[in-house]
Amino acid sequence: MSTPRPEGLDLDEPAGLVSWEEARRRCEALRESGRTVVFTNGCFDLLHAGHVRYLADARELGDLLVVGLNSDDSVQRLKGEGRPWNSAAARATVLLGLRSVDLVIVFDQDTPLELIQHLRPSILCKGADYAPDEVVGRPEVEADGGRLVLIPFVTGFSSSALMARIRETDGTP
DSSP: OOOOOOTTOOOSSOTTBOOHHHHHHHHHHHHHTTOOEEEEEEOOSSOOHHHHHHHHHHHTTSSEEEEEEEOHHHHHHHHOTTOOSSOHHHHHHHHHTSTTOOEEEEEOSSSSHHHHHHHOOSEEEEETTSOGGGSTTHHHHHHTTOEEEEEOOOTTOOHHHHHHHHHHHHOOO
């Protein structure tokens, strides 16, 4: 299911939305120069202050923050019918509007494992609601000399809670 987008808004190729190969090329060049590539991933369907803080904290850990973004099909498989609320292009555009986000790569798999293996980041970030052994890609990153960083949540922000409030307010399913 394709998410409709507003008329007149061209979101086909936002700046910073790169292919897997282009991202790999940039990551390799940075690593070769001794710089640090940080990777995180998610759906980022309803971006809120907690996400913004999380991404800023992740960016502070290195020289380049790469965000793996679940495709529309991937979000629908993971979150259910009616999701995502925003298309991958729209979500990428919003993410790339943040100073902290350098690159966005869309992936269609249910987990970012293949993308993590492809990019070989130095630091893998996830929210602190994950236990280290639950983080997809941790063993691969650590085997390659990298590390996992769990970033604490900003209390009071949740996409699910935000959507529940929206539904209560206007009755949208």
